Amino acid sequence: MSPYWVMMGLILILTPIICWLFTLGREENRTPLNKIFEVIHEKRYYLHALGYIFIIKWKSLTDELNEPIKIKTGNWTDWIYSFEGEITLWVQQTFENQYLTEFLNFHYLFIYLFLIYITTVYFAYVGERDMTDKVTLNYLLIYALAVPYYLFLNVEVTSSWIPGMKALLYHDGWYTVFYATHDPLDNAVPSLHVAIPFGIILLNWLHCKEKNIKMKEWDHWYYHLFIVINTILFVFTIAYLGIHWLVDIPLGMLVGAIGALFIHHLQPRMRNDHGKMFEGVTKKKVVNHTFWEGAATLIILFLVLSAVSYQENNIDERVSMRLGGGDSTYEILTPLGHGEEVTTSISNLDETLTLQFVILWVEDSVYAMDNGVINWQEIEKNQTIYSVAPQSTTNVTIDDPKLWHLVILHNNATELDDVIELRIINDYGDDEMWKAIALSLPSMWMTGFVIHRLKRLKQAGRSFIDSTPSHLWEEE
Structure with a gap:
């Protein structure tokens, strides 16, 4: 069974326990079981469930x-490195321990899913309608905010770039198939394991600040503290497991902050707390919003397209991964439709060392994944190994439909310092760039909205936490 469904099963079992535990001493806040469906209908919480389905599809x-457009978007890992x-290699080597690794592997997936789903249920259970809205939107919109960074500013995970860095999460039996089919491994910037919980933390703070509630006196202080502690642990986890770079942490916080501010200022209008959704909207305001937020969107789009142009123009200098002596890693090839094919070009950029590789179905690779390393000796016993000579390129065409493949790469040198730099370009044949841009536009507009909103609040002499719609400012 997939780790995802195991974790979701645990979450389903633990949800009532967690809600009960964090409301001890505040039983009056609990929603009676016989009123649950009434509350769901009255507060329109069914829309929240639809929102989760929508973002899963997104x-x-x-x-x-992600993979089809990488031929144009390249990656920026060398800049980060x-x-x-x-x-992060120092972090991993300093603290590496089998039991710690097992715990953090579990924590990385379970608590992440826990915070996404149970937080919504918890706030609904205790009658916090506004916070229920906000934490649901937090997941939906922060992922939407991250889309252009994931599609156009690819950064490989640390274990694919730093020699000797183990992929303690990805190269580990039970988890391998799940992550290979759900995580492109080049979406390192920003970290959603930081952005999403940080967004919740900031939303909690904004909520209390606007209502003049001291955080420690808030009814949900202990649940808030629980989120803070786990977010801090996430920061360590993503560095330790060979996933994220440290720079992903502040960038994740930035994305989380933009999302939280957008949600904090928009949610009162969505709930009609100050009149109808579009009350106070005039032609002049529409033009003003369109100009400033449109300008911000176009500027961000220009920067994104400039980055793509840079990568296209420097494709011959592009480095996809780095392998130290004895290191192995893999590239993921996504499933194809019937009649489709992908041509993978593997270039060995080293002048003396030979690169080895094999192509497997994802499900057939599990036996070689153990404790953060790929057991190349086991692969050699069971598979045909191919070689790429120094300063040469090998092209391989795959046309198996509906199957995930791994291109497992290996540096057979004995010294870790004998590093092979390599380039992998996967040509799926279709130009999907317009779709990527379309999916990214909401993120760019939301960023523009937040910048414009903060500017207007400052000009009006109001606090940045003030979520009152602007048409009411003059009435106060």
């Missing part, structure tokens, strides 16, 4: 585009 569409170096 993520699926984004992931489907030149800035950050190998700090």
Whole structure:
């Protein structure tokens, strides 16, 4: 059974327990079981469930585009590495422990899903309508905000770039198939494991601040503290497991902050707390919003397209991954439709070392994934190994429909410092760039909205936490 469904099963079982535990001493806040469906209908919480279904589909569409457009978008890992170096390798080697690894592997997936789903249920259960709305939107919109960064600013995970860095999460039996089919492994920036919980933390703070509630006196302080502690643990986890770069943390916080501010200022209008949804909207305001937020959107779009142009113009200098002596990693090939094919070009950029590779169905790779490393000796016993000579390129065409493939790459050198830089370009044949741009426009507009909103609040002499619609400012 997939780790996802195991975790979701645990979450389903634990949901009532968690809601009960965090409301001890505040039993009056609990929603009686015989009124649950009435509350769901009255508060329109069924829309929240539809929202989760929508974002799951949005993520699926984004992931489907990720690989086909990489031939144009390239990756920016070398820039991150030149800035950050190998700090995460030190973190991993300093603290590596089998039991810690097992715990953090579980925590990385379980608590992430826990915070996404149970937080919504918890706030609904205790009658916090506004917070229920906000934490649901937090997941939906923060992922939407991250889309252009994932599609156009690809950054490989640390274990695909830093020699000697183990993929403690990805190269581990039970988890391998799930992550290979759900995580492109080049969506390192920003970290949603930071952005989403940080968004919840900031939404909690904005909610209390606007209502003049001290955080420690808030009824949900202990649940808030629970989120804070797990977010701090996420920061360590993503560095330790060989997933994210440290720079992903502040960038994740930035995305979380933009999302939280957007939600905080929009939710009162969506709930009609200050009149109808579009009350106070005039032609002048529409023009003003369109101009400023449209300008911000166009500027961000220009920067994105400039980045794509840079990558296209420098395709011959592009480095996709780096392998130290004895290191192995893999590239994911997404499923094809009937009659489709993908041509994979594997270039060995080293002048003396030979690169080895094999192509497997994802399900057939599990036996070789163990404790963060790929057991190349086991693969050699069971598979045909191909080689790419120094300064040469090998092309392979795959046309198996409906199957996930891994291109497993290996540096057979004995010294870790004997690093092979390689380039992988997967040509899926179709130009899907317009779809990627279309999926990214909401993120660009939301960013523009937040910038414009904060500017207007400052000009009006109001606090940035003030979520009152602007048409009411003059009436106060």
